Amino acid sequence: MSAVTAPAPQLTAARQALKRYYGYDNFRPMQGDIIQSILAGNDTVVLMPTGGGKSVCFQIPAVVSEGVCVVVSPLIALMKDQVEALKANGIVAAYINSSVGQSEASDITRAALSGHLKLLYVSPEKLLSDGFLQFLTRVNVSIFAIDEAHCISSWGHDFRPEYTQLGALRQHFPSTPIIALTATADRLTQRDIRTQLHLHEPKVFLSSFDRPNINLVVRPGQDRLGQILDFIGRHPKDAGIIYCLSRKTCETVAQKLQQKGIKAGHYHAGMTPNQRGSVQEAFLQDDLQVIVATIAFGMGIDKSNVRWVMHYNLPKNIEGYYQEIGRAGRDGSPATALLFYSFADVMSMREMVTKDVPQRQAQLNTAKLERMQQFAEAASCRRRILLHYFSEDLGHDCGNCDICRNPPITFDGTLLAQKALSASARTQQRVAINLLIDILRGMRNQAVLQHGYDQLKTYGAGQDLPYLDWYSYVHQMLNDGLFYIAYEEGYALKITERGQQVLKGQLPVSLKKFQVAEKAEKQTRASKKAAADAAAAGSGSPEAKLFERLRQLRKQIADEQGVPPYVVFTDTTLQEMAREQPTSRVAMLSVSGVGMKKFETYGEAFIEAIIQHGPPRPVPNVEDAEEDFAPAPTPRTAAKAADRDVNSTEDTTFQLHRQGLTPDQIAEQRGLVVGTVRAHLERAYAKGLDLRLQDFLSDSQVAEIAAARAQLGGAPALRDLFDHLREKYDYFQLRLAGIKLQRG
Known part of the structure; x- marks a missing residue:
C-alpha cells in the first residue's frame, strides 16, 4: 500500500x-x-x-x-x-x-x-x-x-x-x-x-518522547514515608499515585497516609474487582487524593490532573517507568516524578524478574533492569537518558531534573570513550558490556581467549582503570547515546551514529562522577520554600479563588452525572476560564477544551459561576469588540450587575416565570444566558416553590423518566439516565423530574 x-x-x-x-x-x-x-x-x-x-x-x-x-x-x-x-x-x-x-x-x-x-x-x-x-x-x-x-x-x-x-x-x-x-x-x-x-x-x-513538564527526581531510599509525607504536605490539593513493589507495602503506606489525615486508598491485584473499581472510581472522581498501587493500576487512566507520581521501589524496566510517570501532567502543566532508589531494591527486583521464567526471558528482564538501575544511578541529565533509550537525542540537558539542578563534576572523557568504541568496533560489535570491559582491562579469561580478543589492538587499552570505573563509564556512554544494546544479538553493544562521531574525533565527550553534594539539599530546601511561598501568595488571588470555585462546580456536576471531573472539563480548561472569565457563548467557546456539545451541556452553568464570582476582567477596545466580549457598561447593565446577588436574582427570575415568560424570554429581558435562568428555576423548584412544570415536562414524560430510573436502580447517575433514554431529555429536564419524583 x-x-x-x-x-x-x-x-x-x-x-x-x-x-x-x-x-x-x-x-x-x-x-x-x-x-x-x-x-x-x-x-x-x-x-x-x-x-x-x-x-x-x-x-x-x-x-x-x-x-x-x-x-x-x-x-x-x-x-x-x-x-x-x-x-x-x-x-x-x-x-x-x-x-x-x-x-x-x-x-x-x-x-x-x-x-x-x-x-x-x-x-x-x-x-x-x-x-x-x-x-x-x-x-x-x-x-x-x-x-x-x-x-x-x-x-x-x-x-x-x-x-x-x-x-x-x-x-x-x-x-x-x-x-x-x-x-x-x-x-x-x-x-x-x-x-x-x-x-x-x-x-x-x-513523536518526541520528551515530556518537559515532568520534573524527574531520584532520591535515596532512606525514610521514604517521611519524604512522601513532606511532599504531600507541600502539595495538599494535588492528586498523585505511589507505585509499590508488593501488595503489603501498598496497604501499609496507604494506612500510614490515612492516619495523617490524607485521603488515600490502595489498589492491587489481590483485591476483588468491585474493590478495585470502587477505589479507582473514587480517585477519578477526586474523592481520593492519593492512590497507593502496584503496577496493576493505571494503564489508560485518562485523569488529566495527576500532579505527581512516586515510585516507592525501583521499576523493573524503563518502559514501565516511562509509562507510569506519564500518568502525571497529562494536561501539560508542571508535574513531578519522584523515584526512591536503593541497591536492596535492585536485588529484590532481580530475583523477581528471573524467577520461574525461561532463560531467554530472564536474561532480557535482567538486562532491562540493569538499564533502569543505570538511570537511577546516573550522573548525567535523566531526561536525555530516557530519550536515548527510545532512540531520541534531546541535544541538550533538560534543566528540569535533579542532576541538571545539581550538576556533578565532569572531565574530558573523549579518549576513554574512543577506547571503548574502538574495542567494540574491532570485535565487529559482537560483545556485551562485561566482555568489552574485560577486553579493555586486558583480562585473560575463557571468553576473551576463545574468540582471540587478546590479539586486538585495543586489548588492555584501559588496564589502568578498575572494573567498577569502566562499568560506570560504559553505562554513561549508553546513557549518552554512544551505544545501544541489541538484545536479540546476545545483548551486544552496537555503536550509534553519535558514537561514530566520537570515534572519529568529531564530537567530544564529557564523563561524570556523580557525588551527592550538600548544596543540592540546600538548593532543594530553598526551592521547596520558594515554591511554598509562591503557592501561598497565589492561593489568595482572585483568579485562584475563581479556579477553586470552578473546580467545586465541576465536582458537583461530575457527581450528579456519575463521570470523572476531568470528563466535564480539564484543569487546564478551568485555569483558562479563571484567567479569561468568559461571560458569553462565543467567549466560552473560544476557551480551549470547550466544544459545542460541552458548552450546551455545561457552559452556561460555568458562565453563571463566573458572573457570580465578580465582574469580568476589563476588555480593551470594548467599542471594537465582537459579540464574544461583554458590552460597554450602561446604566441598565450596571443595575443588572448590582442585581446579581444570588438570592435576589433567583427571585427575579422566578417571578418572571410566574408571569408566563419562557426561559429564553427571561434570559433576553434580564441579559442572562438561558442556562443561568434554568439553574435559577431548578433551585426555586427544589426549594418548594410552585414551578409550572408542564412548561418543561408532560405527565407522560415524567412517567417515562420514572420508569427509566426504576430500571437503573431508583437513583441513577444523571449520565447513566441520559444515556439510557438515548439523550431524549436534557439534564435540566432530568433534574426537574427527579425533584418531582422525590416529592411524590
Missing part, C-alpha cells in the same frame, strides 16, 4: 470536528499529519508519549469517515473512560466487554450495523471470539485502531499473548486501514508491531 494524501475536504472536516467536538482550534504537533495518513487509507504506526494526544489521532478520522472505527483496547477501565469522554464531547461511542450485559450488547451491535455508532471499543479476546469477526464483516468498518500496541511484542514490557492473534484482522479485512498506537516501544517492539499486524508499507510517526 503506497502512501497517498487525504482529500482536502476530509482535512477541512477533520479540523472542523476538532473544534466542534473537542473545543480546540489547532491540532498538536504531528496529529494533523497522522490524521491525514489515516484518512488517506494508509496503515499507520503512531509512537507518541502518554498525554500526547494519541486518541484524537483515530477518533477524529472515525468521526469524519463513514462507518464504525473498531478500537482494540486491553482494559475495561480504559474503554469505559474513553467512551465516557467521547459521549461528553457529543460523539456516539460504545464498548463491548465482559461487563456489558447481553441486552445492552445487542443494542450496541444494532447501532453498529445501522451506522449510528462512530467508535466501538472491544477487548482483543472479544474481537477474536467466535462469531465476532464474522459479525464485523457485516459492519462498515472504517478503521481498526490497536491501542497499547506494544502488548503485541514479547520484547515489550507488557506482553499479552492474545494481542499476537490480531494479525487475523488483515486476513478478514485486507483493505481496511489499521492504526497501531503506543506510548512505549523500543526498537524491537516497533519492529514486532509492524510485522505481527501484517501492516502494508505503514506510515510511521515517531
